Amino acid sequence: MKPAPLSFGPLKLATPLLLSPLAGYTNLPFRLVIRELGSVGLCTTDLVNARSLLEKNRKALKLIESAAVDTPLAVQLFGAVPHEMAEAARYLESVGVASVDINMGCPVRKVCQVGGGSAMMTELDRTAALVRGMVEAVRIPVTCKMRLGWDDENLTAPELARALEEAGAAAIMVHGRTRQQGFDGSVNLAGIRRVVEAVRTIPVIGNGDITSPEAARIMLESTGCAGVSIGRGAFYNPWIFAHTQHYLETGELLPEPEFAERIRVMTRHFNLMLEVFGENLGCTMFRKVGPWYAKRFGPASFFNKGIVRVSTHAELFALLEQYVKWRHQFLGEDGLLLPRYASAPVSLNFRDEDTAEASVPAAARRKSIPVPAGPNELW
Numbered sequence: 316m317k318p319a320p321l322s323f324g325p326l327k328l329a330t331p332l333l334l335s336p337l338a339g340y341t342n343l344p345f346r347l348v349i350r351e352l353g354s355v356g357l358c359t360t361d362l363v364n365a366r367s368l369l370e371k372n373r374k375a376l377k378l379i380e381s382a383a384v385d386t387p388l389a390v391q392l393f394g395a396v397p398h399e400m401a402e403a404a405r406y407l408e409s410v411g412v413a414s415v416d417i418n419m420g421c422p423v424r425k426v427c428q429v430g431g432g433s434a435m436m437t438e439l440d441r442t443a444a445l446v447r448g449m450v451e452a453v454r455i456p457v458t459c460k461m462r463l464g465w466d467d468e469n470l471t472a473p474e475l476a477r478a479l480e481e482a483g484a485a486a487i488m489v490h491g492r493t494r495q496q497g498f499d500g501s502v503n504l505a506g507i508r509r510v511v512e513a514v515r516t517i518p519v520i521g522n523g524d525i526t527s528p529e530a531a532r533i534m535l536e537s538t539g540c541a542g543v544s545i546g547r548g549a550f551y552n553p554w555i556f557a558h559t560q561h562y563l564e565t566g567e568l569l570p571e572p573e574f575a576e577r578i579r580v581m582t583r584h585f586n587l588m589l590e591v592f593g594e595n596l597g598c599t600m601f602r603k604v605g606p607w608y609a610k611r612f613g614p615a616s617f618f619n620k621g622i623v624r625v626s627t628h629a630e631l632f633a634l635l636e637q638y639v640k641w642r643h644q645f646l647g648e649d650g651l652l653l654p655r656y657a658s659a660p661v662s663l664n665f666r667d668e669d670t671a672e673a674s675v676p677a678a679a680r681r682k683s684i685p686v687p688a689g690p691n692e693l694w
């Protein structure tokens with residue numbers, strides 16, 4: 316299947332593949348790495364509190380820090396006070412952001428308690444009015460990211476999506492789980508399809524558990540969505556956008572990147588972290604990033620033990636040198652990892668009934684993909 320071009324409002328995306336917001340992860344260094352590897356159509360920041368942004372809170376400003384090549388960029392806002400959300404959108408437009416996304420899916424109590432995040436899915440009229448106010452305040456597209464609903468008895472996403480389209484939303488991003496599900500169970504593709512069917516003209520972007528090019532194809536084909544948004548899959552595999560675009564265009568699956576390429580990209584990510592956050596904070600933040608790359612190194616206990624102590628640029632490179640020596644014991648004569656030590660392939664987590672028709676080997680239908688640990692465990 317040749318992916319159709321995706322555009323919303325005045326924004327024409329190079330590919331229909333989007334980077335989902337991942338609080339604590341989708342910072343400038345990660346977005347730059349993803350962009351350098353190619354084929355991402357739009358990147359979104361972590362969610363940003365609208366009020367903090369208006370108050371020019373230092374942390375909020377850091378979350379929207381960008382660079383000339385970090386484009387097109389969407390900033391995700393959360394908040395429930397209409398004039399603050401509209402004003403924050405206006406500010407983002409004034410600093411050159413390409414589109415504004417509204418968080419309507421966050422299940423975290425702190426966000427829901429103030430009427431933001433997934434609480435918005437339960438208050439249709441109020442939410443539509445808030446969106447209308449933002450749409451009227453700016454010329455850049457305003458998009459909405461939601462879950463399927465609060466729980467299985469309240470799958471409000473189709474109705475909400477329709478109301479938001481009426482209010483002027485330019486696109487809908489939908490994670491195919493309910494708020495109650497958290498990250499449990501599997502993604503409900505039929506639920507996403509109902510959202511696609513509910514809107515009149517705006518694009519719906521499907522999201523959830525896309526960890527491979529085939530998973531993206533299944534999401535696109537079985538829901539009719541106009542694009543897909545990838546979160547954890549991009550952390551697992553920053554090459555996923557380039558590989559997926561190639562697969563969608565040609566039907567060919569590119570080989571997995573080799574170890575040397577993984578190290579190259581990981582160290583690029585590390586250097587960007589230090590550039591953007593400084594050596595001290597950058598190293599500390601990288602302690603949770605490195606192990607994601609290491610998941611595909613083969614045996615990596617030596618690396619994972621060492622990375623949590625890295626606090627300087629030099630220490631990371633010393634660790635890598637030692638790790639490469641240690642890893643040697645797992646290589647064959649050809650210098651490649653012996654097959655028995657290779658990491659298991661990352662695979663799908665869609666409902667069996669949704670994928671039964673698709674050409675997915677049963678063994679590839681794994682039941683869960685890890686949720687990054689940390690303060691955002693509940694996402």
Ligand SMILES: Cc1cc2nc3c(=O)[nH]c(=O)nc-3n(C[C@H](O)[C@H](O)[C@H](O)COP(=O)(O)O)c2cc1C
Nearest residue numbers: 335336337338361362490523524545546547691694
């Ligand atoms: C650590 C983490 C942080 C997240 N932060 C956000 C966020 O800031 N805003 C948001 O709308 N969704 C957030 N999400 C949800 C993701 O954007 C996405 O909807 C979800 O992870 C499902 O997609 P995936 O399976 O591709 O990761 C977060 C998810 C995780 C795991």
